[in-house]
Amino acid sequence: MIRVVLPPHLRTLARVDGEVTLDVANPVTQRSVLDALETRYPMLRGTMRDHVTQLRRPLVRFFASGEDLSHESPDAPLPNAIAQGSEPFVIIGAIAGG
């Protein structure tokens, strides 16, 4: 099971508390995780990546194992800790000011 942490606004929108767990087939990538997330919670479509281009929204960031993977290829395999479910894939809204 893949664990995903959503930012508070998207937890409210998806009506979930805490982490989300998803079944994701190998290879586990940003794209496959987001695909599974949007399939389970269709109201999240368009909120993390553009409907048409599928590009990450500018103020959304993706973290895994303490690393910022926002600029990595969406098809690159995520770290084993994410694929094995020992650590969560973290989606955050970037803080753009104080």
Place this chain on the structure above:
Amino acid sequence: MSKIRVLVGTRKGAFILSADGTRKRWKVNGPHFAGWEIYHVKGSPVDPNRIYASQTSGWFGQIIQRSDNGGKTWNTPGSSAEELKNPDGMSKGESNKFVYDTSAETGKPLTTHQWYDGTQHPWEFKRVWHLEPALGDPDTVYAGVEDAALFRTTDGGKSWHELAGLRGSDTGPKWQPGAGGMCLHTILLDPKDRKRMFIAISAAGAFRTDDAGKTWRPINRGLHSQYIPDPAAEVGHCVHRIAMHPSRPNTLFMQKHWDVMRTDDAGDSWQEVSDNLPSDFGFPIDVHAHEPETIYVVPIKSDSEHYPPSGRLRVYRSRTGGDEWEALTKGLPQRNCYVNVLRDAMSVDSLEPCGIYFGTTGGQVYASADAGDNWKPIVRDLPGVLSVEVQTLP
């Protein structure tokens, strides 16, 4: 006895204020969609329990919410548990998909408008400013968006399609953003001619269609804007709001960036009716429910100082369709008041006497149950108010 439901959009959620027809004791329900900007909430005129809301975020984009029970519960259209059981297994999740139409079949492909520095800039969808449910069908809704365009759903908000003839009209490359962005903020549906519709854009001006949205033409003759290179240009005017009384759809009232205007020929020509206002800058304008020549504005000091002149919050009423204005102050703060009232933040009910409502950037929602003579705050400390709509319920 009739009931009143006030739908309030704020910087941090939506609130529903309700009272019986006496309009004395109010219940405040909310926040709905806490933490999100709610640009507009509006109910269907044919099914008041069908309510649509525009929920937005600079981080996470646009969300459309829909209630089928008067605001008790909400769903993003097309993603309810029942709709997930469709033959494909999952819904499309497209209720927030607003994609500009660039197809050759539905209008000239148009991909740029004028930017602040005079260069051309691509159209980029940012948010829905205004939702206007159709007069005869609760599943049909028009959406005015930033960057300026008009979208329509005919399936209750599950999917949206641009009426591209507006953006594809010849003047599109001359449209430019106002200080608040290039937004289509006003949509007026003509109750006597279902093919006629008026819209307004900051800063392009007002437009009219007579063929249900296929083709549009600017209706800005008579507007005069000193702040643009050609003050009488065909487009480029920063129209803040237009209002119509349903019994006289050829008469429109406009609060422009500066100047209060009226037309009696469906926008073919406009005349200024500001006269004795302390300032003719402002945002909202509205019409009394039973008196088509009684109109309301909230004067604001200037385009660089968005608060009431002299720190006194005054609604101005004209019972003559403009030009002769009286200040309405009873119950409103008359010193040290520096709030603004935004363009979609005033509305009227249809009780007798007519009720007037407006919300401020300071989070107050004021109501008058006697056409503006006396005011009371329904609630004082909401987040900054972006929009106010009123439903008069049986």
